[in-house]
Amino acid sequence: MRNLLRASRFTLGSVTCAALLTAIPALGQAPASNRPDLTGIWQALNTANWDLQTHAAEPGPDPAIGAMGAVPPGPGVVEGGEIPYLPAAAATRNQNFKNRWSADPEIKCYMPGVPRATYMPYPFQIVQGSDTILISYEFADAVRLVNMKNAGSAPADSWMGWSAGHWDGNTLVVDVTSQNDQTWFDRAGDFHSDALHVVERYTPLDANILMYEATIEDPKVFSRPWKISMPLYRHVEKNAQLMEFKCIPFSEDVLYGNSGKEAAR
Amino acid sequence: MTKIAFAIICIGAAAAPVWAHHSFAAEFDANKPIKLHGVVTKMEWINPHSWIHIDVKGDDGKVVNWAIECGSPNTMFRRGLNKDSLPVGTEINVDGYLAKDGENKANGRDVTLSDGRKLFLGSSNPDADK
């Protein structure tokens, strides 16, 4: 009987404690020390870089390497399935698709912009500092500095845009503006104008998976905002690291060839 | 003035590092200086060099568009300027060197406004040496 009473007191105490602990978050935003640390090496595991929309397999640009160079099939990452192009823009997209093996800026080792940098088939590293989150992408040594304090406005357009971040509970929200109009979303010719506005959300599902969502808005090209989403997986192998992928030397023949004037920009 | 101080001045004159755009000698012709007067039609705020495009009216009355190569826009941004700092329609004078490839291009060795002031001179530098 005494043991039972003692046990009841303990249970009562812990119930009270638990009630108090769960009540604390309701008092305000989770303190900084409770925020997730996204530091680590991450990579998408899909074919979004080939084509954001669902696509079947098809031949690649070089028959000499056969199946190695083929376009793989893949489910799309666009919510609702289709990218809502305005009619004139849809025609441009089709033209891009026809010219994709020469017109894709990826061929020239140009920085890929946001969100393409996230789902290129190479790892990237998030370094979560105090006022700044640095994201280093293996491809073309591209980098982004996400300003978590006071980004102000961009003085001019850039390839990787101007990133202002804040926390929404456990989600890192990044608002990306001032990207130039030179990048594509994928190898299928999906494109945008310089009015592009991207809002990203990085939400941990567990210690090793982030759920990545990006809302894309560009009134010059699309009839409404649209959204992509995909998991990002942490590289958990020992001594994981990004390696140097300075691709400029691989692009110089294409860009400059034998006469700089003939090369397309 | 002490001997050492004097030596310092002389050596300073001889040994100071000269930062030079060596690639410019491959791009522009030192034997072809050129002076242009024109009206800004477009600015490209890009690296490694920004470009100012100007319409130049020739003696024959024909208007020809020239591209003038200038410095890194990042230096400008740090001095408080941005993409709106050189409006289309501004008259500028360019004193530079002609491009070797025969195109209507020159480097903006010395760029001044109509009143003789050097372009962008006078803007503050918040990134001043500490």
Next chain:
Amino acid sequence: MTYRWFSITLAGAAILGALPAFAQTEKAWTAPRTPDGHPDLQGIWTNKTITPLERPKDLGTKAFFTPEEAKAYTQTTLERNNKDNRGGGVRDVLNAYNAFWWDSGTKVLRNMRTSIITDPPDGRIPPLTPHRQAQLQEQAEAVKVRCQRPGCAITNGGQPGPADKAEDLDLMTRCISFGTVVPMLPSAYNNDYQIVQAPGVVAIDTEMVHEVRRIPTDGSPHLPSNVREWIGDPRGHWDGDTLVVDSTNFTGQTRVRGADENLHLIERFTRVGPDTLLYQFTVDDPTAFTKPWSGEIPMGKTDGLLYEYACHEGNIGMKDIIAAAQADEKKAAGQPAGK
């Protein structure tokens, strides 16, 4: 190799370990800590200065300016380097544009040294080994031979080189890397570096050309020796309040003042004041230099931001250089330099 590394590190520590005099006065100040207990090195730092890398020969072993000397030196240097002074010829072309566009510093180093280099005692890069001298000589001869035809262009203060292929031009013109990353040496402008720190990694973003050194501080080993990288493979560890970064696996093509693929760069970062990050480095490359050399730059905090320097994407000049080389070739062959 391990033994040599160890002895170099000791020597380097002896030279670099003691904080320099100027930092002693600030030594009482303690750096704020990151949540994992290490000194916070974060921020945007600049290494711009008018102090040269190498001490002028005539100054011999005079390692420090007096305040009066520094003032005189500053005045002369700024007057001489003022890009708004016009001359003529190639030199004027190389000076490129008005003073407004340049931002290479207006002051001597805070440590009052007469050079960035602190060792050897003459403040100058030690001689190259005969082996390395011969290698570079051979390369220069090969370039001259390739350039015995039209289409060559002046690439560096009069040194001829072929210009009709991108791979013949220097890394800076190709936008692959400027000489500002390893070690962190100042140049004409955009002399800014952002450090971002998290448990297990320190990242240094060099503005030109958006090159990020991702430095693990988790004890992981270097890449295998068959893998070479343009800016090397860095590994960091904390030595008290100093971050020590050890970089190896260089390609040898990054042209660190004559260094080859055996370059071993040791750097030390110590926050010595609210606005000062002491940067020290040692270049150890026994096949290229007759002895190691070390330098020091007290970097200053800047309130500005780092801006994107997308060089390759806007490299119109490169097309122009190659087109100019083509025009030269055509002219020499008696063809019109047409479009």
